[in-house]
Amino acid sequence: MAVAGGKKMKKLQERVPLRRTAWMLAEFVVLFLLLALLARRATERDGGAAWRVALVCEAWFTFLWLLNMNVKWNPVRFVTYPENLAERADELLAVDMFVTTADPVLEPPLVTVNTVLSLLAVDYPDAGEKLACYVSDDGCSPVTFYALREAARFARVWVPFCRRHGVAVRAPFRYFSSTPEFGPTDHKFSEDWTFMKSEYEKLVRRIEEADESTLLRQGGGEFADFIDVERRNHPAIIKILWDNSKSRIGEGFPHLIYVSREKNPRHHHHYKAGAMNVLTRVSAVMTNAPIMLNVDCDMFANNPQVVLHAMCLLLGFDDEIFSGFAQVPQKFYDGLKDDPFGNQLEVIFKKLGNGVAGLQGMFYAGTGCFHRRKVIYGMTPDSIGTGREGTTGSRSSKELQFKFGSSEELKESARNIISGNLTTEPIVDISSRIEVAKEVAACYYENGTRWGQEVGWVYGSMTEDTLTGQRIHSAGWRSTMLETEPLPFLGCTPTGGPACLTQFKRWATGFFEILISQNNPIIATIFKHLQFRQCLSYLSFYVWPVRGFVELCYSLLAPYCLLTNQSFLTKASEHGLNIPLALFLTYNTYTFMEYLECGLSARAWWNNHRMQRITSASAWLLAFLTVLLKTIGLSETVFEVTLKEKSTSDGNGNNDEVDPGRFTFDASPVFIPVTALAMLNIVAITIGAWRAVFRRTEDLRGGPGISEFMSCGWLVLCFLPFVRGLIGKGSYGIPWSVKLKAGLLVAMFLFFSKRD
Ligand SMILES: O=c1ccn([C@@H]2O[C@H](COP(=O)(O)OP(=O)(O)O[C@H]3O[C@H](CO)[C@@H](O)[C@H](O)[C@H]3O)[C@@H](O)[C@H]2O)c(=O)[nH]1
């Protein structure tokens, strides 16, 4: 319990270890079977190339299993008590809230608008003074700007409405997707509700009908900055859409500021990480809140109390070191039933998320995270706090310039943050800071500074989030995980084959970029403060692309053996124990039970299992190749933004023809490997069966057994969406170019494995 000034205070949070004895036992059984498999392989006859490849792969799987056990071993959950904040109201910190958007087509402005409105309407004492919302628009779109301007107008009625009636979900599209039941005394409420709904519908219409060229021609002076701009080549545009200090509405609501950073084709803009760094600087010279919340444009606040809950984790420890940042697990709205694309990540966040939360702390997941500004500025736990300030308070201007760049205002704000001097008067007139904000949003501002390295979001990986979180952990901070009921934030997850695999490919690419760079976590463990078990947890994700390669090799073994009449799996031992079979059964039962425990269906388990095989052989494998090509300078990695669909939850499922859960394809190379594997396994089963039926038995000695057939059969089952895609039509069919290339690969494989 925290004690301050001798007075005992009620606790704000509790770290609860989760019990899991049965799971630990099950994990040991799997480990034992893996080791038994390895031992038999190492001691038995040498079965040639296939046997040796299998040995290497299985050793790798054992290593992975150990990594996996490490992450899951000591899970915790954090419980928060916002009601206890009442006695500490004066300690509540100011929060700058960031929203990023990059493309008005892939990310419809209405989606961003809803996210912004949900943030403007959160419950927080003095929200108008303590909170500010900044939107970064990498698309530099007048339509997005217009949508936000209209949203700011709408917020003047929306926020008071939410407060007056204690609205539960403050993203209007979500709130108005159902009609509440009005009681007999709810006269005023039902009137207000009907009015708000019609206002929202008007807002939607204005935004959806907005058209870029009309806005530029008739929109007036506000749009002048957008005339003749190119998306990748324009000066910084910063506009204040709502300045709360000039408002006369009740207690008001957070400032709203539109930021489109300067872009120049000769200057690398570092995608989202670059956008986050600009937001950090712009907010520093305007409101300079000590806490920064960041969300993607599709992640609305689903719980109006979320900032209060976060405060519990940020203020609730005796030492800040235990809570460098507070991350919310990503959850999605309107997810397809049974997770057909395996990207709702429920079990991942539950098992691995809570697991790593019990080590050095939850990873930073890029959205739904509350950061401390000083931590983002690269401060270490021992350079601050209880009498250890040393020289930090009196940092020289030169030192600050070297790190933060030349802006006097930015240096001054950073000095306040570093010295913990937060009592200085907040900047009252944010509009007087626009020119300074533009200066720090310029693309050359970072040249010769430490932005993107020790300061801000770290550059050099497509998964800037994980890398930035890793830097924070390496500095010695721990982090926490914020779980609330109702869930804190909800976002979109893509559907359809191309979008899902692109997203997995980006993540895997980013992970591999970290693994093979100087940011490798092993280095951080040796030379910095990254804890050993935390490092292993990071590694268990960073090796995804390597897994893609190893799992490809392993999945080629069964078809290879069927084609060449040999075996690679050990048969039953003297004691009658068929190790591969036992392993197959226990492992799958274990993962199956995980899904049941998380309240998911058997179908969801199967879909995820199958998607993992598909993702591994497509997205991860391609990420492996892309990064290898990048290191030899033959390729570049780019951040491909995922499509955010507008909500389809209008309830009248008039999509009889389209089946959103069915796998779709395009001509992207990401589909080639799995298509080839699906073809190869079918061919192998056919040839193997033909041989088994028509050849004499002595030919079959040492040849493939039932295990090899089962392996191939299981893979065909996993790749069933692709088998269907071979004959499917339209976007449900695999394009001819992909089939052709895959067929060529299969033919090559058959040619090289022809032996007898
Ligand atoms: O040049 C860019 C590219 C992207 N974004 C924004 O980055 C966010 C994430 O992009 P999205 O396409 O939605 O990717 P996801 O795969 O859904 O994002 C996950 O993975 C990313 C790392 O790959 C993290 O940055 C995200 O926070 C995390 O939610 C969105 O708000 C984009 O607008 C930019 O601001 N500028």
Ligand SMILES: [Mn+2]
């Ligand atoms: Mn997203």
